[in-house]
Amino acid sequence: MKKSQTAMEYIMTYGWVILIIVVIITALFYLGLLNPVVPLKCVFPVGFTCESFKLYTWYTAGTYGDLYLVLGQATGDTITVRAVACTQSPTYPDQVSGCAPCANVTISSGSKAVIAGKPGTNYVRCMNATNERNFDTTPSTLYRGKIYINYTEGRTGLYRVIVGDLVARYEKIP
Numbered sequence: 001m002k003k004s005q006t007a008m009e010y011i012m013t014y015g016w017v018i019l020i021i022v023v024i025i026t027a028l029f030y031l032g033l034l035n036p037v038v039p040l041k042c043v044f045p046v047g048f049t050c051e052s053f054k055l056y057t058w059y060t061a062g063t064y065g066d067l068y069l070v071l072g073q074a075t076g077d078t079i080t081v082r083a084v085a086c087t088q089s090p091t092y093p094d095q096v097s098g099c100a101p102c103a104n105v106t107i108s109s110g111s112k113a114v115i116a117g118k119p120g121t122n123y124v125r126c127m128n129a130t131n132e133r134n135f136d137t138t139p140s141t142l143y144r145g146k147i148y149i150n151y152t153e154g155r156t157g158l159y160r161v162i163v164g165d166l167v168a169r170y171e172k173i174p
Contacts, residue, residue: 014031028048038142044164047075048149055126057137057170065137065170066123071149072112078154081105086126087165088145092121105152115149126166139172 042050051070067086082104083106085093107113117125126143128135137143147164 005075009030017096019070034081040169041167042069042147044071044147044149045162046071048162048164049112050079050164053166053168055143055168055170056173057139057141064133065126067126067147067166069114069116069147070112071107071115071123073107074110075153076109077156078106078108079118079151079160080154081113081149081151082159083148084149086116086124086145086147087131087148088127088129088143089131090146091173092123092148092161092163095126107128139170141170143168143170 003075042053044050049072051072052068053070054068056066056068057064067084069084086092103130105113105115107115114122116122125133126137126145127133144167147166148162149162150159152160
């Protein structure tokens, strides 16, 4: 017959097992295996593509973030971009501002153009959910928001707005 374990031996045995499990879970977190990777994306409706995108943080305080965006379009018509907005607000912003050089960028069908550039040129400042620009934009901070592009069609002159989804991390300006 087996000798029964004392309460102390029982606690010691399971204590080691629990310690080993904690060490394994800690190692998995450290290696990044338990941290979900958030895919970065910039997606527009059919006919429009994000050829390239980036979010810059450019003040040392990390409170302003600017969008760099190269837009491709294949709508079958030339378009003229009138305004660009970047916001976390779930609704269309009342005022699209901060991008005077973005206005009047013409893109023919099947081509692409920079519609939001490096800070200090034709920048588009990304806003938070209340359309304020002072929030955390330190490098590697994740930003989820919408990009609104106002444009007119070349042939018809009709005014249109497209909305794209943006998930990006802020990067320090080189």
